[in-house]
Amino acid sequence: MSGDARKTAEGLAYLSGFGNEHASEAVAGALPEGRNSPQRAPLGLYAEQLSGTAFTEPRAHNRRSWLYRIRPSAAHPAFTRSGNGTIRTAPFNQAVPDPNRLRWNPLPVPGPATDFVEGLWTLGGNGDATQRTGMAVHLYHATASMDRVFSDADGELLIVPERGGLLLRTEFGLLHAEPGHVALIPRGVRFRVQLLDEDARGYVCENYGAPFQLPDLGPIGANGLANARDFRAPVAAYEDDESTPGPVEVVNKFCGNLWTAEYDHSPLDVVAWHGNHVPYVYDLRRFNVIGSISYDHPDPSIFTVLTSPSDTPGLAGVDFVVFAPRWLVGEDTFRPPYFHRNVMSEYMGLIEGAYDAKAEGFVPGGGSLHNMMSAHGPDRETFDRASAAELKPQRIDDGLAFMFETRWPVTLTPQAARAEHLQPGYDDVWQGLERHFRPLH
Numbered sequence: 001m002s003g004d005a006r007k008t009a010e011g012l013a014y015l016s017g018f019g020n021e022h023a024s025e026a027v028a029g030a031l032p033e034g035r036n037s038p039q040r041a042p043l044g045l046y047a048e049q050l051s052g053t054a055f056t057e058p059r060a061h062n063r064r065s066w067l068y069r070i071r072p073s074a075a076h077p078a079f080t081r082s083g084n085g086t087i088r089t090a091p092f093n094q095a096v097p098d099p100n101r102l103r104w105n106p107l108p109v110p111g112p113a114t115d116f117v118e119g120l121w122t123l124g125g126n127g128d129a130t131q132r133t134g135m136a137v138h139l140y141h142a143t144a145s146m147d148r149v150f151s152d153a154d155g156e157l158l159i160v161p162e163r164g165g166l167l168l169r170t171e172f173g174l175l176h177a178e179p180g181h182v183a184l185i186p187r188g189v190r191f192r193v194q195l196l197d198e199d200a201r202g203y204v205c206e207n208y209g210a211p212f213q214l215p216d217l218g219p220i221g222a223n224g225l226a227n228a229r230d231f232r233a234p235v236a237a238y239e240d241d242e243s244t245p246g247p248v249e250v251v252n253k254f255c256g257n258l259w260t261a262e263y264d265h266s267p268l269d270v271v272a273w274h275g276n277h278v279p280y281v282y283d284l285r286r287f288n289v290i291g292s293i294s295y296d297h298p299d300p301s302i303f304t305v306l307t308s309p310s311d312t313p314g315l316a317g318v319d320f321v322v323f324a325p326r327w328l329v330g331e332d333t334f335r336p337p338y339f340h341r342n343v344m345s346e347y348m349g350l351i352e353g354a355y356d357a358k359a360e361g362f363v364p365g366g367g368s369l370h371n372m373m374s375a376h377g378p379d380r381e382t383f384d385r386a387s388a389a390e391l392k393p394q395r396i397d398d399g400l401a402f403m404f405e406t407r408w409p410v411t412l413t414p415q416a417a418r419a420e421h422l423q424p425g426y427d428d429v430w431q432g433l434e435r436h437f438r439p440l441h
């Protein structure tokens with residue numbers, strides 16, 4: 001944490017757009033012209049491709065970047081196993097999948113020198129990281145900046161800060177994420193997390209499946225929801241061992257285990273790059289919320305920010321959905337989320353304020369899990385209030401909630417199933433929903 005880091009974070013330049021073929025050089029002339037891999041790359045740099053999708057995937061889904069770096073990534077010593085801390089990876093098969101509605105308070109406060117990696121705590125997930133399917137839900141609470149560098153071969157990391165700003169130093173350059181923003185680190189991209197405040201807390205969706213993309217808009221048209229131009233990628237920035245000498249510990253998450261190696265230089269040494277396998281940040285308050293202007297509560301798929309498609313059209317491995325400030329104007333409509341049972345599984349978190357389906361107990365930094373087909377919806381207090389509310393236009397602007405909605409049930413880790421911060425008695429929020437049925441005759 002330092003004032004300088006915050007100044008750096010607030011002054012960052014970005015490249016705008018989603019999925020673009022971006023290009024950036026920190027030193028003029030570092031990017032080769034007209035080819036990716038010239039006989040000798042400019043300025044004595046090494047050319048290296050980083051592939052996020054198979055070489056042969058359709059052009060519309062293909063993700064790769066070319067990096068021009070001081071040393072090739074291949075120049076590293078052997079990795080050796082280190083402890084996994086509180087990070088767990090799919091397949092999640094240590095606990096029995098639980099059909100109950102579950103809710104957690106925020107993570108307990110960690111010790112004083114806990115960095116982002118050590119502060120990661122896995123709640124659960126599904127699929128299999130080695131098969132590149134499914135996802136994991138993690139929470140983090142960090143109290144120190146990372147000296148080491150981390151990369152995740154198992155999936156991309158969608159970071160959802162809830163408390164504390166982050167300066168993400170990545171191979172591609174620097175990103176700034178505050179609560180209310182999300183940051184995405186693509187599979188395999190190395191980065192370190194610097195804290196901009198006392199501590200930092202939030203959520204991470206580790207997506208083992210296809211990279212997140214923007215949802216199709218269908219009849220919505222050419223604009224709306226998360227607009228592509230609001231996604232921001234970094235400009236190239238590099239660490240050079242002549243100014244910041246090694247050694248640097250590099251932690252590599254691979255098929256569920258952490259492996260570590262001591263490099264004699266920083267692997268954040270990319271001087272120029274081009275491509276579309278890039279990290280980015282997005283301000284959730286830029287989300288263009290679309291909803292009903294006649295009647296009924298639309299399904300929350302209308303709030304999809306990013307989707308990781310599966311092989312079945314319309315069926316996401318995981319959707320990232322945001323409940324952003326908006327107006328509710330539905331006539332003769334029960335306006336909060338309805339009662340429902342869903343084949344998809346819903347993990348929800350709260351970044352700020354309150355959520356319109358829950359009067360209390362769902363708190364910032366906490367989370368809830370409504371697994372496949374579990375019955376849920378407004379709690380009793382919300383139901384009673386919304387059933388009697390006068391239906392004038394109402395602005396919902398006191399909260400920012402999100403959902404990771406996934407095609408497979410979320411199986412908990414033992415640490416989540418037995419956590420002290422698991423709330424007892426969550427079922428009670430639906431107690432006392434009285435019988436109102438009065439047959440006419």
Ligand SMILES: O=C(O)Cc1cc(O)ccc1O
Nearest residue numbers: 299300337338346357376377
């Ligand atoms: O359960 C939830 O709170 C998430 C949700 C919100 C909504 O508006 C409709 C359906 C749904 O699952």
Ligand SMILES: [Fe+2]
Nearest residue numbers: 342346370376
């Ligand atoms: Fe739901």
